[in-house]
Amino acid sequence: MKRIAAFAMALFVLASLPAFGDQGGDKPPQIEYRATVDADGVQRVEIVGGDYFFRPNLIIVRVNVPVELKVRKETVLVPHDLIVKAPEAGMDFKVALEREPTVVRFTPTRVGRYPMYCDKKLLFFASHREKGMEGTIEVVE
Numbered sequence: 463m464k465r466i467a468a469f470a471m472a473l474f475v476l477a478s479l480p481a482f483g484d485q486g487g488d489k490p491p492q493i494e495y496r497a498t499v500d501a502d503g504v505q506r507v508e509i510v511g512g513d514y515f516f517r518p519n520l521i522i523v524r525v526n527v528p529v530e531l532k533v534r535k536e537t538v539l540v541p542h543d544l545i546v547k548a549p550e551a552g553m554d555f556k557v558a559l560e561r562e563p564t565v566v567r568f569t570p571t572r573v574g575r576y577p578m579y580c581d582k583k584l585l586f587f588a589s590h591r592e593k594g595m596e597g598t599i600e601v602v603e
Contacts, residue, residue, distance in 0.1 A: 489594045490515040496522040497529065505529045511544065511559045511580065512536040514590055519597030525573050531566040535559035541582050542590065546599060548576040553599065570601040 495518035497505035505527055510517045512535065523529050535542050542559040544566075552571035557564055559580075579596035583589040 490517075490519060492520050493518040494520040494522065497524070499524065499527055503528065506532065508532045508534075508563075509544065510534060510536055511542045511595065513540065514593040514595045516544070516578065516580075516595060516597045520600065521578075521597070522600045522602060523570055525570050525601050525603060528567065528569045532563045533557060533559055533566060534561060534563040542580045542595065543582060544578060545581055546576060546578045548572075548574075548599075551576055551601060570599070573601050573603060575600045 495507060497507050499505055505523050507518075507521050507523070507529065509521070509531055511533065521531075531544075533544050538561065543556055544559060545556045546553045548554065550572060551574060553568050553576060555566055555568065557566055576599045577596060578599055580590040
C-alpha cells in the first residue's frame with residue numbers, strides 16, 4: 463500500500479512540473495520559415511523541438527526540390543520525436559530528437575499542407591501533440 467501511495471505521489475509531482483504537466487492548452491505562436499534553394503539545389507531547414515513546441519512550426523518548401531531538415535531538441539530529459547506521415551507526397555518519417563542534430567532528407571512530390579508532430583505521451587497525461595507540439599510542412603509550386 464505504501465508503494466502505491468508513493469507511486470501516486472510521484473505521478474502527482476511529475477504532473478505538476480512544466481515539462482510534464484498541462485500547460486493550460488495554449489498553442490505556441492506560429493513561427494514561419496520559407497526555405498530557399500541553396501546553390502547545390504537543396505532546401506535546408508533547422509527545426510528545434512522543446513517543451514511542447516517546434517520552432518519553426520510552419521515550414522514552406524517547394525515541390526520536387528530536395529529538402530534537408532536538421533532536427534534537434536532543446537530539452538535533456540523529456541523524449542521528443544518528429545513525425546510526418548504523408549507518403550503520397552514523398553514524406554514519411556519518424557525521427558527521435560536528440561541534443562545533437564539529425565538530418566532527414568526527402569523530396570516533396572505533391573503540393574499541400576502536411577502535419578508534423580510529436581507523438582510522445584506520459585502515462586495518462588495529454589500527448590505532446592495535444593499540448594501543442596505540432597506544426598505544418600506546406601509544399602508550394
